[in-house]
Amino acid sequence: MAKRTRIVIADDHTVLRESLAALLSSQRDFKVVGRASDGNEALELVRSERPEVLVLDLFMPGRDGFEVLRTLDTAGLRVASVVLTGSENQADHVQVIRLGARGLVLKGDDPQKLFTAIRTVANGDVAFGDDTAQAVLQAMSSDPLPSPGSLDRLSERERQIVEGVARGLKNRDIAIEYGISENTVKRHLQSIFSKTGVRDRLELAVIALSGTANAA
Numbered sequence: 001m002a003k004r005t006r007i008v009i010a011d012d013h014t015v016l017r018e019s020l021a022a023l024l025s026s027q028r029d030f031k032v033v034g035r036a037s038d039g040n041e042a043l044e045l046v047r048s049e050r051p052e053v054l055v056l057d058l059f060m061p062g063r064d065g066f067e068v069l070r071t072l073d074t075a076g077l078r079v080a081s082v083v084l085t086g087s088e089n090q091a092d093h094v095q096v097i098r099l100g101a102r103g104l105v106l107k108g109d110d111p112q113k114l115f116t117a118i119r120t121v122a123n124g125d126v127a128f129g130d131d132t133a134q135a136v137l138q139a140m141s142s143d144p145l146p147s148p149g150s151l152d153r154l155s156e157r158e159r160q161i162v163e164g165v166a167r168g169l170k171n172r173d174i175a176i177e178y179g180i181s182e183n184t185v186k187r188h189l190q191s192i193f194s195k196t197g198v199r200d201r202l203e204l205a206v207i208a209l210s211g212t213a214n215a216a
Contacts, residue, residue, distance in 0.1 A: 005122045008034040008049060010042035010068070011057040011084070016107075020055070020084075023111060030118065039063025043071055046079050052122045055114075056101070058085045058092065069099035080121035084114065093132045097202065103127035124186055125170045126201055151207065153195050161188045165201050166208035 007030055011017040014037070021032045034045035038060045046054060054072075058065035065083060072079060082103035083096045093104055102121040105114045117127035151162060157178070164174035171185045189201075198204045 004029050004031040005053055005118060006031050006033045006049065006051040007053045007055060007118065008032075008036065008042065008045045008051045008079075009055045010036040010039070010045075010060065010065075011055075012037050012060040013057075024055075024115075024118075027115060030115075039065065039068045042068050043075075043077075046072065046077050051079055053118050054079045054081045055118070056081050056083050058083060058087060058096065066095065066099060069096060069101055073100045080124075082114070082117050082121055082127065090132070093128070097128065097132070100200075104129075104132060120170070123171065123182075125172075151196065154192060158188050158192050158195075161185060162192060162204060162208050165189075166205045168205075 007024055009017055009020055009024070009032060011020065017035055017037065021035055024030045025032050033049045033051055036042040036045050040062050042054065042056065043063070045051070054068075056065045056068060063071070065085075069081060071077075072081065080102040081100065082105060083101045084105050084107060085092070085096075086107045087093075088106065096104065103117040103126060105117050105127075120127040151159065154162065160178055161174060164177065169177070171182045171189075175182045175185050192204065193199070196204070196207065198207065
């Protein structure tokens with residue numbers, strides 16, 4: 001049997017939390033390894049169970065989803081977080097992604113969207129809609145980031161990877177386009193992050209697009 005993605009669910013509503021656990025467990029490639037009713041429990045479960053994915057509600061008692069994301073980042077806890085929220089506030093969406101969430105799904109969305117988001121982030125990609133991506137890019141464009149000139153130190157292949165990221169391609173699509181493996185794409189991305197000082201694909205897209213705009 002193929003390796004299953006280990007998942008922790010954090011939501012303070014018991015019925016929703018248990019229903020969500022049952023829903024995710026219906027997928028053969030998912031394994032729910034923990035259920036948390038608040039932010040503190042979520043962090044404890046991430047530390048003890050080491051899941052690949054955390055499905056995280058934003059508004060919970062104690063530490064909310066925002067604080068959980070901040071703590072995961074500062075504590076160096078490696079888990080791909082998918083925020084599952086009823087909030088349609090674009091500012092909330094921008095904030096959680098800037099705090100390190102890898103995916104965002106609305107509670108009113110079709111379950112298949114959540115399944116796809118979990119599989120996507122477990123594979124090392126990001127999962128959120130075009131509108132959210134544009135809002136994040138606009139918000140981050142005013143942040144102090146490495147200059148587009150930092151891309152000059154990249155190899156030709158690394159520049160191709162950056163171009164793919166800026167176009168919104170996933171690792172799998174980049175691999176197919178350039179005839180390389182997904183693992184090779186991931187290794188190139190780690191090298192790119194190290195050379196440029198960016199933290200993730202969003203920052204990389206921002207400086208890549210800034211460079212293109214400046215060249216024009």
